[in-house]
Amino acid sequence: MADHKVTVEQLPSGKWACFLHLPDHDQPIDLGKQFKNDEQAENWLNVSESVTAIDMMIRKYKKTA
Numbered sequence: 552m553a554d555h556k557v558t559v560e561q562l563p564s565g566k567w568a569c570f571l572h573l574p575d576h577d578q579p580i581d582l583g584k585q586f587k588n589d590e591q592a593e594n595w596l597n598v599s600e601s602v603t604a605i606d607m608m609i610r611k612y613k614k615t616a
Contacts, residue, residue, distance in 0.1 A: 555609060557582075559592040567592040569601065571608050580608050 556572040558579070567586045570579035582604045586592040595601050 555605070557596060557605060559589050559596070561589070569596060571605055573609065573612055576612050580612065582608065 554574055558570050558572065559567055560570055560579075561567050562585065564585075567589045569582045569584065569592055571582055572579050582601065584592075584595060584601075584604075586595065
């Protein structure tokens, strides 16, 4: 199931967010959390909440594809 990628990117507001990239979806999908710095965003990717968010988005966007 490694057909996706997650990146940490800075938003125009200066905050950081995690984005899910799926092969059949043109735009990155915002995972819904914002952080003060990239380190906090990277750390969030190591907790179960992020795994749940990623799994939910994969299921959501695979159904609509």
